[in-house]
Amino acid sequence: MSAPVVDACSIRITPMEEADILNVGRLHREAMPWSILSKMGAGFAGRFIRWIQEQEHSQVWVAKSADGRVLGIAGATLDRPRIYREIVRKHAVAIACSVLMNLWRPGVLVWLGRALRGRLRPLPDVSRVVPRPAAEGLFLALVEEARGSGLALRLCDERESAFRAWGLIGPYVILTLSTNKRVHAFHTKRGCKLVAQVPTRGHLIYEFHKELPPDDT
Numbered sequence: 001m002s003a004p005v006v007d008a009c010s011i012r013i014t015p016m017e018e019a020d021i022l023n024v025g026r027l028h029r030e031a032m033p034w035s036i037l038s039k040m041g042a043g044f045a046g047r048f049i050r051w052i053q054e055q056e057h058s059q060v061w062v063a064k065s066a067d068g069r070v071l072g073i074a075g076a077t078l079d080r081p082r083i084y085r086e087i088v089r090k091h092a093v094a095i096a097c098s099v100l101m102n103l104w105r106p107g108v109l110v111w112l113g114r115a116l117r118g119r120l121r122p123l124p125d126v127s128r129v130v131p132r133p134a135a136e137g138l139f140l141a142l143v144e145e146a147r148g149s150g151l152a153l154r155l156c157d158e159r160e161s162a163f164r165a166w167g168l169i170g171p172y173v174i175l176t177l178s179t180n181k182r183v184h185a186f187h188t189k190r191g192c193k194l195v196a197q198v199p200t201r202g203h204l205i206y207e208f209h210k211e212l213p214p215d216d217t
Helices: 018-031 042-053 080-090 092-101 106-120 151-165 181-189
Strands: 012-015 058-064 070-077 136-142 170-177 193-200 203-212
Touching: 012 151, 018 042, 018 058, 018 070, 018 136, 042 058, 042 070, 042 080, 058 151, 070 151, 080 092, 136 151, 151 203, 170 181, 181 203
Parallel strands: 136 170
Antiparallel strands: 012 058, 058 070, 070 136, 170 203, 193 203
16 A cells, blocks of 8 residues: 555544535545436535535534645434435425436436336345444545545544444444445454445445444543
8 A cells, every 4th residue: 555645643524514515525426436426416415415414413524634625524324214314305306406407417317227126126035134223334435645544544433433422332334335345444454344245226235334332431
């Protein structure tokens, strides 16, 4: 691994602000181009992430260099299904308009087609599926030059501190693309366990669980 080219000591991690929307969306799109948020454009991705932050027991952190450049982002929520329902309920018109405006993008059409086919398939035998925790580390992304700086660990610490503050004791989930071997190694080293491999929208998603024990300090 090449040495990081950012000064780790100068990196500040703070909650996302309104002014961060576009830069957060750009980093999300660069790091996760396969995501439907990214396929809808950086502006929509950043706005949706801001909506996540506005939900109860949810947070988004932004890591910035001394000159204000966004170097990393991370998100967490205590109840992913609930906050996504709330976002769709509250912002249904804005989401629908964004989808219509982006139908010309091939990636959006492909994603919608896969989503529809998924709806039409029989539901899996839930008795054979490992229960998925509602709490989730939603995303974690760094610019290339910040890798190896320790920033990913700092962002993970922010997430776990928030989970503890929200009263979580037990597992939370982390979802990653199956091809991202670097991320798999990172989470495995942190004590995360791979519990399932789930086909989703044409991709194979690895589902990791991380146990958060009681804080004895």
